[in-house]
Amino acid sequence: MFGDYTPDQLLSIFAMQGFAGLILFSVFVLMALGLAIIFGQMGVINMAHGEFMILGAYVTYLTSKFFQAYLPALFPIYFFLAMILAFIASGALGMLVEWLLIRHLYKRPLDTLLATWGLSLILQQAYRSIFGAREVGVELPSWMMGAIHMTDSIEVPINGVFVMTLTMLITVVVGILMYRSSWGRQVRAVVLNRDMAGAVGINTEKVDRMTFGIGCGIAGVAGAAFTMIGSTGPTSGQLYIVDTFLVVVFGGAQSLLGTIASAFTISQARSTLEFFTSGSMAQVITLIGVVLILMLRPQGLFALKVRR
Template identity: 55%
Template structure:
């Protein structure tokens, strides 16, 4: 493998990693920090993608002639806001009644995912919809003749870095993040010292949903959207969270990078289906010997 090909394969792995990380971060917060297995997380991603599509349509009507270049800066916050509100409503209207009933949570969110899929079919049809790529994201950066880095992928990488740093700051450098970690470690003690655990639960679940919305908005830059779009990434996102170690956001990031780079290299050497089978086999073997996850935090026994 030449140097140029190796660099391009590494870049492809990073591109896949960024999309998976945006999806997995929200899931890691909801599943890892709250213990909620949200089977509708993929449909929240699709909601963010459809919100981006609708924002583009509105901008096309209100800002004819130059909407293509700016709609993305409006669509990403809109996608986050819509899914954040949806996450808040789901937690307050459904999840909060099922915290001590894990199987019921699983079934309820799975049923919600089916309802959302059918809702998308009713509103947008079964066909795929897409949005135009802004002109400033078209083309590629070519540092050498053998290397091409698509501008839309570079933008996604930069956006993911900003979102990741913002989530880290929010959870580990703010009073709200301190409350979240307190509730996660000892809910009864957190409530005893005056923390509104119900409000923390709602905001945390809403944040995870909002991150899924950003992932959906990013997805529109690389593919079309249909009612089943969320199902494309939900399994990979769960694997990344479990493989990295539940309750570890750093583990989620390291796990996503490891899986994305491994899958990209294996897809270059063999077929796509065999690459996925190999990755799943590797994950199973690792979890057999380290059921707590490969990058789980050490705790006292």
């Protein structure tokens, strides 16, 4: 596999695929952060998580069209407002779904899987009816176009650097929320012992609704970032939901650090293997590797330690 390339060529290939893997890593992390909060902290298998991401992507698309038509002078900064609107739209829909559907299915993981799978089909059809079956693309501001020339053979796209920077900022914010805020302490208390948390005055229903809403809101931001590297269609979210669950389970369902480490490992492996094999073969090899590791360590790379 490597014999047809010189050492310099291999170095350039690994560097380019490494940067491409970092962009894929960014999408995985943004998707997995929201899913880790919902699945890891609440035990809810949300098969509609990809559709919350696509809602954020469509909100970004609509925002770009609005700025192009009515505020062309402010078009270079529309993306920052689009991310906020994507978070609000996906988060609000998530809280509504939790109130109408999810709160009746806690501690019934198979039922949540079936219910959210049906929700994903409903949302896909809604997107198809509203936006059409064809994929749509977002026009990026001029300052996001082009690439940074690292060497003569290595270029890094500017929009990819922006997505990676955005991912790091959101990861830091989520970490602060989970481990340094009163809401994070309440979430962890509910996870460890829901009955005791309620006994000491924590409104567990409110915590659940906020947790689900924030997890879906982060997925909406992932959708906004997704528009920079791909086109948006009604079923685009389903392309990432399996990989996202794989990232969360492999890293440890309740570990923020595990989610990041897992996303980095899987994205880098897939990006490098895709160059030397094919996209489908790279996914198969990566999946086999993850399954083998989980057979040896079923709790994932990092597991939450709980005193029994």
